[in-house]
Every structure is written in structure tokens, then in C-alpha cells.
Amino acid sequence: IAFALASFSNPGIIPRNEVNPKELQTDPVRGQPSHRFLRINGIIVKQKFCSTCRIMRPPRSKHCSFCDNCVLRFDHHCTWLGNCVGLHNYRYFVCLIYSATIFLAECIYVVFCTFDELSVKSHGANADFIDDFIDWIMTVWEQPFLVLFLIYCLFLMVAVLLLSIYHTVISLQNLTTNEHVRNYYKENPFDFGGFLNCRQIYCHPELVLASGDDVIEADNESFGQEYSEGLSFDEA
Numbered sequence: 001i002a003f004a005l006a007s008f009s010n011p012g013i014i015p016r017n018e019v020n021p022k023e024l025q026t027d028p029v030r031g032q033p034s035h036r037f038l039r040i041n042g043i044i045v046k047q048k049f050c051s052t053c054r055i056m057r058p059p060r061s062k063h064c065s066f067c068d069n070c071v072l073r074f075d076h077h078c079t080w081l082g083n084c085v086g087l088h089n090y091r092y093f094v095c096l097i098y099s100a101t102i103f104l105a106e107c108i109y110v111v112f113c114t115f116d117e118l119s120v121k122s123h124g125a126n127a128d129f130i131d132d133f134i135d136w137i138m139t140v141w142e143q144p145f146l147v148l149f150l151i152y153c154l155f156l157m158v159a160v161l162l163l164s165i166y167h168t169v170i171s172l173q174n175l176t177t178n179e180h181v182r183n184y185y186k187e188n189p190f191d192f193g194g195f196l197n198c199r200q201i202y203c204h205p206e207l208v209l210a211s212g213d214d215v216i217e218a219d220n221e222s223f224g225q226e227y228s229e230g231l232s233f234d235e236a
Helices: 002-009 090-123 129-141 144-170 177-180 194-203
Strands: 036-040 044-047 062-064 070-073 075-078 083-085 216-219
Touching: 002 083, 002 090, 090 129, 090 144, 090 194, 129 144, 144 177, 144 194
Parallel strands: none
Antiparallel strands: 036 044, 036 216, 062 070, 075 083
8 A cells, every 4th residue: 555655646746837937036147047045944045946847946845857847855766666755655655665674574484484384394393402403404405495585585674674764764854865865954954853853744744844833034145155055945
């Protein structure tokens, strides 16, 4: 279910404009609307214009080169899902990798239980631990397909477990994969502590700030030096 929701739901694609908005100031050199600056939660960031979608990109959004769309709270493009992971399906993606980790752990447990049962059936139960262990090893040797399946599950579980841990850590910091990998922030304007961050991401993803108060001001370059090249603002 989580796979279907993450794969087929709209991640948060932003509708395009056919022409550049008239109210935006145009940079005479670039011929495109000028960047604007925002003060988000007291931190200054730059708002960028997407020349493909012809919009000022909303907070934390990014233009995906695979989907050719701007996506709200863009995390990454997942080739396994064939879809972007963004504002509306990130929680389904996290649910998917958590459930995959549990499923693979259960598969590994079942394989070990199967080895135990086959060992008892083939060699009988031994009171001596060493003899019992030798019988178990012999059973494993006699089941190459189960061994290959076990190795496959172990590799997959380690990979998915590490991915689950990674997304847990960045969720506690209220970061997306894109923001974390590109090291967007000197100071993260969206970090309000682990509890509020997770509540926003998994329960109220529509909120711009985890505090519920959208403390955002738009201005021109008078705000001065920006903290980030990656943020933008519009109605989300």
C-alpha cells in the first residue's frame, strides 16, 4: 500500500505559468525575473525563479530534471518508484522503507527457523551444543538456495535499514535529502526541534514552518547576504 501511495500519488507538482508573471521585476541582463530575498524565521534566504515553469519557486521546492516539474518540498527523485518524493508523498516513502526493513528482518528470521527445522528432521535433536551446531552447519550446506536467499535478504536489509536511519535523522532536523546533500543552510530556518519537526512532516506537511506560524517576509536585495541558494517562496 505504501509503495502504491508513494509511487502513484502527486508528490506536490506545482502548476506552470504560460508566461512570466507581469508583477515580477525583470533582470535586464538575464532577461528573466530577478531573484528575491526572504526572511524566514529570522533567517535570510534567496527566492529563485524557475525559467522552465515560469514561477517563483515555493519554499523548499526544486525543479526535477527527470519529471521536468517543480515539486513542493522536493526530497529526491526515486527511480524505484518512478516518481519524485516530495511534500505529499514523503511520509508514504518513509513508511515504505520502514515496513521494508521489518519485512526483510522477518524473512531472515524465517530462514533461520527453517534451517533449525530441517536440521532436526535430517539429523535429529542433539543434547550436545557442538554436535547440534555441526548438524546445523551441515543443513545449511545442503540448502544452497536458502543460503543465497538469506544473503540477498541480509544485503537488502542493511541497505534499507541505513536508508531508514538516514531519513529518521534528517526528519528530526527537518531537512530534505536535497537540502542535506547540498548543504543548503548555514542555519536551518525550518528546525523547531525533533518533536515539532516530525509532527509537521508526518502529520501536517502543508505547514511551511513546524511552529505553525509562517513567519515569512519578502523583500528585495536590501536583506543583504543570503544564507542559501536553494529556497524560494510563493503560496504553497
